Each structure stands twice: as C-alpha cells, then as structure tokens.
Amino acid sequence: MTNSKKEFLRGGRAITPILIGIMPFSVVFGYAMKNAGLTGIQSSFFALSLLAGASQLAAVQLYAAHTPAFIIIVTALVINLRYAMYSLSLQPILKQRSFVKRLFAAFIMSDQSYAFTMSEGENNPGNRFLPSFFLGASLVLYCSWQAGIFLGYNLGTIIPERLSLDFAIPLVFMSLLIPHLKGRDRQISALAGAVAAVILVPRFPLQSGLLISIFIGIGSGMAYRTFQETWMRDNR
Amino acid sequence: MNYYLLFAIIAISSLVVKGLFLCFIPLRKVTPFFEKILRYIPPAALAALVVPSLVYSKGSAGIAISFPRILAGTIAFLVALKSRNIFVTIVSGMILLWIFSFAIHF
Numbered sequence: 001m002t003n004s005k006k007e008f009l010r011g012g013r014a015i016t017p018i019l020i021g022i023m024p025f026s027v028v029f030g031y032a033m034k035n036a037g038l039t040g041i042q043s044s045f046f047a048l049s050l051l052a053g054a055s056q057l058a059a060v061q062l063y064a065a066h067t068p069a070f071i072i073i074v075t076a077l078v079i080n081l082r083y084a085m086y087s088l089s090l091q092p093i094l095k096q097r098s099f100v101k102r103l104f105a106a107f108i109m110s111d112q113s114y115a116f117t118m119s120e121g122e123n124n125p126g127n128r129f130l131p132s133f134f135l136g137a138s139l140v141l142y143c144s145w146q147a148g149i150f151l152g153y154n155l156g157t158i159i160p161e162r163l164s165l166d167f168a169i170p171l172v173f174m175s176l177l178i179p180h181l182k183g184r185d186r187q188i189s190a191l192a193g194a195v196a197a198v199i200l201v202p203r204f205p206l207q208s209g210l211l212i213s214i215f216i217g218i219g220s221g222m223a224y225r226t227f228q229e230t231w232m233r234d235n236r
Numbered sequence: 237m238n239y240y241l242l243f244a245i246i247a248i249s250s251l252v253v254k255g256l257f258l259c260f261i262p263l264r265k266v267t268p269f270f271e272k273i274l275r276y277i278p279p280a281a282l283a284a285l286v287v288p289s290l291v292y293s294k295g296s297a298g299i300a301i302s303f304p305r306i307l308a309g310t311i312a313f314l315v316a317l318k319s320r321n322i323f324v325t326i327v328s329g330m331i332l333l334w335i336f337s338f339a340i341h342f
Contacts, residue, residue, distance in 0.1 A: 020323065021321070021322050021323070023323075024322050024323045024326050025322060028326070038239075042239055042240070042243075045240065045243060046243045046246075046247070049243070049244065049247035050246065050247040050250050050251065052250050052254070054281075054282070054285075055246075055250065056246075058281075058285055059243075059246055061285075063242075069242050069245075072242065072246070073242075073245055073246055073249065076246050076249075076250060077249055077250065077253060078277060078281060079277070079281050080250045080253045080254065081253060081273075081274060081277055082274055082277060082278060083250075083253055083254040083256075084253050084254075084256040084257060084274075085266075085271075085274050086254075087254060087255055087256050087257045087258035087259075088256075088257040088258075088263070088264075088265075088266065090258055091257055091258055091262075091264070094258060099259060102255065102258050102259045103251070103255055103258075103259050105255075105258065106251060106254040106255025106258050106259060107251055107254070107255075109254055163330075163334070164293075164330075164333060164334075164337070165330070166289075167289070167305065167308070167329065167330060167333050168326050168329070168330060169289060170285070170286045170287075170289035170290050170309065171309075171312055171316075171325050171326045171329040171330070172322065172326065173282050173285045173286045174282075174286050174309075174312065174313060174316050174325060174329075175316050175320075175321075175322035175325045175326075176278075176282055176322075177278075177279065177282035177283055177286060178316050178317060178320060179320075180278040180279040180282065181279060185275075185276075186275070186276065186279045187279070189276040189279045189280045189283075190279035190280060190282070190283035191283070192280070193279065193280035193281065193283040193284040194283040194284060194286070194287040195287075196284065197283070197284035197285075197287050197288045198287050198288055198291050201284075201288040201292075202288070202292060202299050210284055210285070210288075213280075213284040214277070214280050214281045214284050215280075216280075217276065217279065217280025217281070217283060217284055218273060218276040218277060218280045220280075221275070221276035221279065221280065222272055222273070222276060225272065
C-alpha cells in the first residue's frame with residue numbers, strides 16, 4: 001500500500017470516534033428539512049450540494065418561516081465565514097494541488113476534518129501526505145453526514161408533530177455553542193446575541209431580527225475586548 | 237424565489253467562502269480586525285439561534301412564550317455544559333420538554 005493510501009485510511013479512521021457526535025446533528029437536519037415541507041429531491045439537493053451544517057440548519061429554519069431569500073443567504077454566509085479562516089490555514093498544506101483539487105477540498109472541508117488534519121500536522125510535522133489524511137477524514141464525515149440526513153428525513157415522515165421534535169434544533173445549536181464560550185469576551189458576545197434575539201426576533205419583520213442580533217452579539221464581544229485591552233493598558 | 241435557485245445560491249456562495257483563501261484570494265494573512273470579527277461569530281450566531289427557540293413556541297395563535305421550553309432549555313443547557321455530548325443533550329432536553337409540557341396541561 002502506498003503511503004498516500006495509508007494516510008487516507010488513517011484520516012478516515014481518526015475521525016470515526018466523533019461520528020457519534022455528528023450523527024444526531026445530521027438526523028435533526030434531515031428531520032428539519034422534512035418538517036419544512038421539502039421534498040426528498042429538494043432535501044437531497046441541499047444536503048449533497050453543500051457541507052456546512054449549522055448554516056444549512058439555520059437556512060432551512062428560516063425558509064420554513066417564509067423568510068426573504070436575501071436574508072437567508074446573508075445569514076448563512078455570516079455563519080460560514082469561519083471557514084474562510086480554515087481555508088487560510090489549509091493553504092500551505094494544499095499549495096501544490098491544482099485549483100480543482102483545492103476547490104474540492106474546500107467543498108468537503110468540515111469543522112471536524114479541518115481540526116483533525118491540523119492536529120495531525122502538529123503531531124507529525126514531517127507528514128507529507130497530510131492532504132490524503134484530510135481527504136480520508138473529510139470523505140468519511142461527508143458520507144456519514146448524508147446517511148444521518150437520510151435517516152432523519154425518513155424519521156420525519158413517521159414521527160407525530162405533537163412530540164415537538166422541532167425542539168431538537170435549538171438543542172443541536174446549544175451543543176455546538178458550548179465550545180465557543182471560552183473567555184469572558186465570547187460569553188459577553190453570546191449573551192448579547194441571545195438577549196437581542198429574544199427581543200428582536202418576534203418583533204422584526206421578515207426574520208431580520210436574527211441577523212441583527214448576530215451583529216449585536218459580534219459588536220458586543222468586540223467592544224468588550226477593546227474596552228478590556230484599553231483598561232488593562234491604562235492600569236499597568 | 238424558486239427553491240432550487242435559492243439553495244444553489246447558498247451552496248455556491250458558501251463554497252466560495254469555504255475556499256476563499258485556498259482557491260480565490262491567495263492572501264497569507266488577514267487583518268487583525270477581520271480575525272476579531274471571526275472570533276465572535278460562532279458564539280453570537282449560535283446563541284442568537286438557540287435562545288428564541290427556547291423561549292417561544294409557534295402555535296395556531298402565533299408566537300407565544302412557552303414555560304416548558306424555557307425550563308427544559310435551561311436544564312438542557314446545564315446538561316450540555318456538563319456532558320459536552322450532543323446526544324445526551326438532545327435526549328435529556330426532549331424528555332424534559334415532554335415532562336414539563338405534560339405537567340403544565342395536567
């Protein structure tokens with residue numbers, strides 16, 4: 001077996017333990033698409049054409065609430081901006097690959113496969129086959145993600161509405177939120193976003209309250225950070 | 237807007253963002269300001285997505301404050317903090333919601 005094949009398999013194996021964590025997320029996403037009234041073909045189209053779970057789940061929720069297209073698009077893009085940072089740090093790893101391969105790498109990149117690849121790069125700095133490792137990890141995640149969506153969509157056809165399974169959607173976002181609460185500045189940012197959303201979401205037209213609340217949260221975190229830095233400098 | 241057109245635009249524009257520096261803009265570094273913004277997007281966006289769905293429920297009469305959701309959501313948040321496990325969080329949150337909804341209609 002060539003080294004690149006070996007690394008491909010190693011990457012795939014490395015990511016399997018967290019599939020247990022991804023599965024409920026994808027099942028809830030599949031269920032949400034069914035609940036939003038999307039047909040099987042429409043759901044498959046959205047599931048297969050993009051791998052960016054949090055933004056997709058949010059987009060489907062907004063779509064179900066009859067939100068205007070441009071607000072759905074902007075909200076999804078804001079949530080996905082973090083991937084731009086990932087693509088920046090993947091640059092040196094993939095710099096010798098063709099444009100098409102790099103674009104494919106961007107397509108199948110996920111939070112998890114990115115994180116595993118970066119830590120593999122840290123642990124084995126001499127690993128020349130990191131792109132194969134990344135590809136293996138990403139493909140395993142992509143395939144199991146699709147399987148979970150398929151399962152969730154079909155569950156949606158048999159689960160009665162009075163079980164309020166829509167409540168699983170905020171629970172998914174909640175689990176995703178926890179790791180981002182490190183640091184007082186980020187807690188402030190989350191708190192401001194949350195308070196703004198509770199006030200604005202029911203009051204603003206066309207679901208624009210969510211987007212405005214996200215900006216308020218970001219602004220509050222930045223303001224707190226700036227205040228903190230200035231204060232610390234003045235008190236040294 | 238047509239469903240396929242809308243979701244194709246989301247897929248393509250998100251792909252451009254995902255590959256922004258890998259395929260389209262060969263920058264080596266971003267400005268500290270941009271980096272700062274990125275630091276706060278996940279906490280702000282996720283919190284703004286979570287909390288309204290924990291406070292309000294959509295019924296036939298429009299949006300209403302739901303106490304079972306607030307209670308179940310608050311406890312589920314503590315479970316999420318402690319367990320850091322998405323499956324445990326979903327299961328406990330759902331069971332709590334069913335219990336509290338049942339109790340309020342009892």
